[in-house]
Amino acid sequence: MTDVLIIGCGVIGAAAAMELSKYKLSVTVLERENDVAMGTTKANSAILHAGYDPHPGTLMARLNVRGSELAKYYCEKLDVPYRQCGSMVLAFTRADLDTLDILYDRGMKNGVKGLEIISGDEARKREPELADTVLAALWAPSAAIVSPWEMCLAFAETAVKNGVKIEFNTEVTGLERDGGCWRVTTDRGVREARYVINAAGVDSDTIHDMVAEHDFEVKPSRGQYYLLDKSEGSRVNTVVFQCPSEKGKGVLVSPTVHGNLIVGPNAEPSDKHDTATTAEGLDFVRETAKLSVPGVDFSKSIRNFAGVRANAGRDDFLIRKAAPGFIDLAAICSPGLTSAPAIGEYAAELLGREGLELEEKESFELSRRRIRFKELTDEERRKLVARDPSYGRVICRCETVTEGEILAALRSPVPPCSVDGVKRRVNAGMGRCQGGFCGPRVVELLAKDLGVTPDRIVQDREGMWILKEETKGVPGSV
Numbered sequence: 001m002t003d004v005l006i007i008g009c010g011v012i013g014a015a016a017a018m019e020l021s022k023y024k025l026s027v028t029v030l031e032r033e034n035d036v037a038m039g040t041t042k043a044n045s046a047i048l049h050a051g052y053d054p055h056p057g058t059l060m061a062r063l064n065v066r067g068s069e070l071a072k073y074y075c076e077k078l079d080v081p082y083r084q085c086g087s088m089v090l091a092f093t094r095a096d097l098d099t100l101d102i103l104y105d106r107g108m109k110n111g112v113k114g115l116e117i118i119s120g121d122e123a124r125k126r127e128p129e130l131a132d133t134v135l136a137a138l139w140a141p142s143a144a145i146v147s148p149w150e151m152c153l154a155f156a157e158t159a160v161k162n163g164v165k166i167e168f169n170t171e172v173t174g175l176e177r178d179g180g181c182w183r184v185t186t187d188r189g190v191r192e193a194r195y196v197i198n199a200a201g202v203d204s205d206t207i208h209d210m211v212a213e214h215d216f217e218v219k220p221s222r223g224q225y226y227l228l229d230k231s232e233g234s235r236v237n238t239v240v241f242q243c244p245s246e247k248g249k250g251v252l253v254s255p256t257v258h259g260n261l262i263v264g265p266n267a268e269p270s271d272k273h274d275t276a277t278t279a280e281g282l283d284f285v286r287e288t289a290k291l292s293v294p295g296v297d298f299s300k301s302i303r304n305f306a307g308v309r310a311n312a313g314r315d316d317f318l319i320r321k322a323a324p325g326f327i328d329l330a331a332i333c334s335p336g337l338t339s340a341p342a343i344g345e346y347a348a349e350l351l352g353r354e355g356l357e358l359e360e361k362e363s364f365e366l367s368r369r370r371i372r373f374k375e376l377t378d379e380e381r382r383k384l385v386a387r388d389p390s391y392g393r394v395i396c397r398c399e400t401v402t403e404g405e406i407l408a409a410l411r412s413p414v415p416p417c418s419v420d421g422v423k424r425r426v427n428a429g430m431g432r433c434q435g436g437f438c439g440p441r442v443v444e445l446l447a448k449d450l451g452v453t454p455d456r457i458v459q460d461r462e463g464m465w466i467l468k469e470e471t472k473g474v475p476g477s478v
């Protein structure tokens with residue numbers, strides 16, 4: 001029997017796991033996919049929002065502002081790519097100017113620091129590529145950009161280093177209260193826990209319905225994106241938003257921590273797991289983004305992707321006790337990424353109120369360092385290669401990722417088991433050729449490490465095979 005069982009290892013489950021690993025508790029995370037950050041956490045705008053958007057007095061407002069401070073702290077401690085570049089919300093019309101006033105006012109009430117409404121000319125002075133039609137902007141210096149999957153991974157690795165167990169490829173299918181504890185049925189047997197946290201993202205309503213009356217429904221909303229080549233990466237230096245509407249925060253143009261430009265998202269109803277992109281969705285994103293930054297060169301697009309928001313038709317997260325010893329971290333739409341560390345903290349507090357003993361561990365370890373060969377000086381590279389020659393073999397040419405970095409990821413507390421899992425950890429395959437060159441070498445290294453034949457290696461998840469076993473009869477096969 002485990003003290004706490006967490007369902008889902010996106011950024012919310014991982015943050016809760018890391019928080020609970022500070023205490024003398026046994027904690028298990030069940031994740032149906034083969035890796036962390038396989039849901040919404042890997043497909044979003046990657047912004048740590050300042051906190052002027054949520055309505056004052058909501059849980060979302062409090063957790064957004066607290067989360068953005070904590071995220072900054074943890075990213076620094078855990079070596080997660082993070083840049084506090086600030087954000088602007090642009091106004092093009094009189095109605096937009098009123099919206100800026102509302103956002104400024106909300107931000108002040110929410111405790112966001114440094115907010116300022118600046119003129120269109122001042123905004124263009126700071127961001128020369130902005131359209132001439134921009135009348136004014138809300139400037140938020142505390143907004144930041146981050147690597148969302150690496151933040152999730154860093155939380156999960158910290159949790160594991162401090163004793164948490166993560167079981168991948170394990171889907172929760174049922175929950176039952178049994179003599180003061182929870183019997184959790186999965187497709188790989190039954191687990192028992194004193195307390196359960198529901199961090200199942202777009203499926204948090206399905207999990208909730210297993211323990212309590214149906215009282216909310218996730219209404220998924222898909223957002224599509226362009227990711228542009230590094231040659232477009234400095235088109236803007238800050239996150240450039242348009243005014244938010246009831247559909248979401250609108251289409252943004254933003255640098256990424258990896259040096260690319262991200263443009264999107266739209267907002268459209270979808271199925272929970274439908275992350276396809278469409279010509280219409282992308283057309284909308286392109287045309288809308290050009291109103292803010294007309295010069296974006298979309299011919300430099302290297303990838304399109306989509307993520308699904310766990311909206312539930314309300315202006316707040318749904319974080320509460322749903323049954324005895326059972327906490328919902330549900331409807332975690334945007335700014336869920338920003339709020340994650342604060343949600344983790346709050347989840348522990350709620351479990352404490354439910355009777356969980358929270359005795360701190362003296363041994364809690366909060367540190368993580370990753371070698372990024374690309375960022376080293378020539379002298380540092382020489383020394384490293386002399387110590388370990390695998391750092392002298394470049395596997396991904398676009399991103400200058402070495403074999404040594406991939407091997408280090410394979411030996412990390414939460415190792416990858418797919419080509420995309422390697423990509424999320426060391427950036428191999430993230431460049432202009434999108435893995436065309438390094439893919440086969442990554443497959444080879446994974447197969448060797450996992451002790452399987454290369455045809456067993458998947459691109460991302462079960463069924464996404466890269467190589468075919470049967471080559472008999474195919475011209476050129478041996």
Ligand SMILES: Cc1cc2nc3c(=O)[nH]c(=O)nc-3n(C[C@H](O)[C@H](O)[C@H](O)COP(=O)(O)OP(=O)(O)OC[C@H]3O[C@@H](n4cnc5c(N)ncnc54)[C@H](O)[C@@H]3O)c2cc1C
Nearest residue numbers: 008010012039040041044045047172201223335336337338
């Ligand atoms: C288009 C878009 C843009 C966004 N932009 C931002 C942004 O810029 N900034 C920001 O702060 N937020 C943003 N967000 C919101 C943010 O991405 C999410 O709030 C956050 O990623 C949610 O994390 P999660 O852990 O709740 O969900 P997920 O990452 O989806 O994780 C849930 C996990 O639960 C697992 N799971 C589900 N059911 C089961 C089961 N039965 N058994 C076992 N495992 C299960 C899933 O496999 C999944 O891994 C955006 C979201 C979208 C869609």
